[in-house]
Structures are given as structure tokens and as C-alpha cells.
Amino acid sequence: MHSVVVTNNNDITISDGYDGMSWDFLPNQKVTVPLDAAVFMFAYGVTDPVVIAAAYRRHGWNTTNGKQYMDNFDFALIQMVPQEVADEADALKIALEECQGKLDAVETELGNNVTALATANELLAKQTQEIADLQKQVASLTT
Secondary structure, eight states, rough: OOOEEEESSSSEEEEETTEEEEEEETTTTTEEEEEEHHHHOOTOOOOOOOHHHHHHHHHTTOOOHHHHHHHHHHEEEOOOOOOOOHHHHHHHHHHHHHHHEEEEEEEHHHHHHHHHHHHHHHHHHHHHHHHHHHHHHHHHHOO
16 A cells, blocks of 8 residues: 655645545644545646646645645655554554654644744734823823
């Protein structure tokens, strides 16, 4: 079974889905998807311009900048090899490690968003103070 490792080198998260599955492609994170999902979502390996244009439209990238977003993805075709797991505990440990990796990525993005929000709040407070100061100056000029 072939899969594709997709790396989103854009500075925004892209979310998409195929065949009932959903994926979030966080900036600079590798996500493994089935080959047919990569073809559908990103026109991976496709040369037909109609199919490529459809992939752009799926993401709202049917603009002059659309190609730059798609060009900021890296794709690597891999072959998944079934691996026998010694017991259920090993299977659960593997699943837990995968979930922890995803959680770490989400926590990193959340931390970035919290930092950006704090910066925006500081800027808003400064601007609010500047407006209050200007209102006082205007009031003093009109009295």
C-alpha cells in the first residue's frame, strides 16, 4: 500500500479530507495520507491541467497566488509495510506515541496563537491609551 508524506511549507494550516477522513496540515509538519487522498486533495502526480485547477479551487487558491501555495508543499511517496505487533500493549504504545506527536504539534500551534493574541492585546491597549490621551487633548482645547 502506497502513501504520501505531505509537508506543508506554507505559514498557514490547511485542512482537507477524503473518503471520510480529515487531515490538518500544520506548517512545517509531515502528515502521511493514502496515495489516492494526495491525488484528490493536491493533484499529486497529476499532469492534467483541469485536475490541477480543480485542486486549486478546492482550497480557494484559484487566484494568481494559488500556485505559490501549492508549490509550498513537499511530497514523498512511501510504501507502507504491515508490521506485526507483539501484543496489544505494544500496539497501544505505538498509537499513544503517534497521538502524542499530533498533540505536541497542536500545542505548538496553540502556543503560537496565544503569543500572537497577547501581542495584539498589548497593541490594542496602547492604541486605546493613545486615543484616551488624544481625547483629553481635544477636550482641553475646546474648553
